[in-house]
Amino acid sequence: MAHEHADLHDPETDPLATYVLEPDDVRSLLARVVAGPAAATSTSHTPFTGAPIAAVPLTTPDDLPAAARRARAAQRTWAARPLRERTAVLGRVHDLLLERQSDVLDLLQIETGKARGHAWEEVGDVANVARHYAVRARRYLAPRREAGVLPLVSSARVLRHPVGVVAVVAPWNYPLTLGLGDVLPAVAAGNAVLLRADPRTALTLLWCHELLEDAGLPADVVQVVVGGPDVGMGLLEHVDHASFTGSTAAGRVFAARAGELGVPVVLELGGKNPMYVAEDVDVDVAAEGAVRACFGSAGQLCLSIERIYVHEAVRRDFTDAFVRRVRQLRVAPGLDYRSDMGSLASAAQLATVVEHVEDAVGLGATVLTGAEQRTDLGPWFYAPTVLTDVPEHARLAREETFGPVVALYPVASDDEAVAAMNDTEHGLFASIWTADTRRGARLAARVQAGAVVVNEGYAGAYGAVAAPLGGTKASGFGARHGREGLWATTSLQTVVVHRGAHGGRLPRTGHVYGLGHHVWPQVLTRWLELRRALRTP
Structure with missing residues (x-):
């Protein structure tokens, strides 16, 4: 993606050398932004030289309702696919990311200014995350069986369903790790994602959108919106869950608005x-x-x-x-x-x-x-x-x-x-x-x-x-990674089944198992005392 001559510029001989991206590649990536045809733009600059990189189209809050409708339609179809098909996409993301790492390393460095070794840490981290959920998602999402109040005749199953549409508000400093890395578990769980990219590092996340498409993710399951706080806050009105990574001050404002709307959030905020x-x-x-x-x-x-x-x-x-x-x-x-x-x-x-x-x-x-x-x-x-x-x-x-x-x-x-x-x-x-x-x-x-x-x-x-990896005190709550990172984008449902209630020989009294209201307290009292004595959970 980057020109071959943009390897390393000697600052003593060429201190303001411009790092150039192929125009066709940039135009192709920018076309993926959710934005109107007359959208305003924000010019990003490379920290290496201060030179402009691209005029990035900006999403507005008015663009979000249509994007959310597309996401909900795509999510229903995506969630209906077998889990093995969803995790197969994550496996291909792992492979393609490692195969194409040179391109995204160039983008990461050009947009963030970080050293290549530090940029590779993002590649390695996200490949590791993709591999992990490709292998472990089935275990994390498996129904859990629990005993009912009367184990011989009742039982409970705990199910996890995708919440629906998830917002991922990614920061500028680690766009790959804190953008795509948070998208993957949400997608594995069967959700659609509206991914907010900071204009300064939008190209990296747009490249990730292309990667997801090439890995087999259907259209509109993930969409990239680009903007500042107005877009990040605006997403809360259209989603069922949100993850936010940023400063403590901004995170508190985000969480307050989420609380007003009843949207659960995971926050990773500042640290010392x-x-x-x-x-x-x-x-x-x-x-x-x-x-x-x-x-x-x-x-x-x-x-x-x-x-x-x-x-x-x-x-x-x-x-x-x-x-x-x-x-x-x-x-x-x-x-x-x-x-x-x-x-x-x-x-x-x-x-x-x-x-x-x-x-x-x-x-x-x-x-x-x-x-x-x-x-x-x-x-x-x-x-x-x-x-x-x-x-x-x-x-x-x-x-x-x-x-x-x-x-x-x-x-x-x-x-x-x-x-x-x-x-x-x-x-x-x-x-x-x-x-x-x-x-x-x-x-x-x-x-x-x-x-x-x-x-x-x-x-x-x-x-x-x-x-799990998350913060305490003013550094946030909730976590990414592990089962907790996946579970955050799911909703719980408990299904309790009682067997034998319709047995042919039971008295037709209208009461469960033919026992009247005056009998149940006596039976359950003895049952609870026995379980306490046996130290059963």
């Missing part, structure tokens, strides 16, 4: 994710892991580590090892694997990072490395940054920075570390490094976060796709 480095670690191993955890996608990842608490016994050694590795990171644009970190995604994101760092430094923080814009590389590049002595009242200490910036803090014990990690309104993710994995697991259970990984960063959480 901590890491603890215990005194028994190999500091080189922990430092290498911390670099991965802090600077993936230039820190523009919901699970990025922004606070590191280091035991005093290894503070100096860990700090030296960590800072040395951070300084060695290769920061550059380029559509290949030679860069360790790419650009911030926008001028607005750069401004937030600069404000947080300048505020902290102005209040007494010490810069160990970084803290500078890299305009020699591109308009929104920022050096990976490590700070210490950050005051508690600094913005960087409390607010999510969402950039390549991390603060180090000394602690004297496990208890102090856990207390500091929990001292935040957020509770999305945390990481603990210790040579004693049992100790790490015990500490993890005390941390107030939706996911805690011992001896790895965010990749450990995303890679465990059979386990």
Whole structure:
């Protein structure tokens, strides 16, 4: 999809080189947007150079009712298909995504500015999700049998039905993972999806729409709408469930509107994710892991580590090892694997990072490395940054920075570390490094976060796709991945069957099993007492 000459541009000789996409490819993708023929457009820009990419048509709230009607019609047919046919589509998505990864990697990098290795993490994650639900959806959706109140004559079956039409509001930072990755379980369950793409990364999700079509998904089961908050909020009026990934402030507004409309939602919101480095670690191993955890996608990842608490016994050694590795990171644009970190995604994101760092430094923080814009590389590049002595009242200490910036803090014990990690309104993710994995697991259970990984960063959480991944406190509720991610897009139905009520020899009294109202309380009282004595559930 990208021109062959757009591999890696040397910033010293060609600092403003334009990354170009084939016009026919772009036009073909843009034609997939749900929008009227005279739709307004928003011009997206590549973070590598600031050059324009495409004029993306914008969906309006007026476009949504027709899209929802098409989705409902398509969903009824799709849900009626055997589950094996639906999961077969997911299997083909897995295969095609890996086969065509070069194209979508180019798009991801051009639209987000992230390094190719970080872009590949999205490809690997979504392929893993597709494989998982292709294999496990049948087990997750299988009817569950339970005993009735009288096990010999009554039984219950718990069924899961698709809710109908699902809205997926995807953010700009991880469009593949947080867009297509959330679409797949909803589709496997038999739902249709209205997928809202941010204009900045719309091409990636439109490419995903093409991929789904090539994998055999029928028309209108998934439709892509493009826009800002008005479109995301507007979707709530036309769907039966919604998933939202974004800031805590925006998520609260979204959830409030969903509550008014009675639409259930799953929210993954902001975080201020901590890491603890215990005194028994190999500091080189922990430092290498911390670099991965802090600077993936230039820190523009919901699970990025922004606070590191280091035991005093290894503070100096860990700090030296960590800072040395951070300084060695290769920061550059380029559509290949030679860069360790790419650009911030926008001028607005750069401004937030600069404000947080300048505020902290102005209040007494010490810069160990970084803290500078890299305009020699591109308009929104920022050096990976490590700070210490950050005051508690600094913005960087409390607010999510969402950039390549991390603060180090000394602690004297496990208890102090856990207390500091929990001292935040957020509770999305945390990481603990210790040579004693049992100790790490015990500490993890005390941390107030939706996911805690011992001896790895965010990749450990995303890679465990059979386990739910979500936030606590101000970081949201509900989860993606695992059975919980699939179940969120289903509704429960309990069917209870009583047998023998129409037996030919029963007295025709009009009462169930021929027992009058005065007898039932006596029978059930004895039955409940017996079950209590036998400790049956």
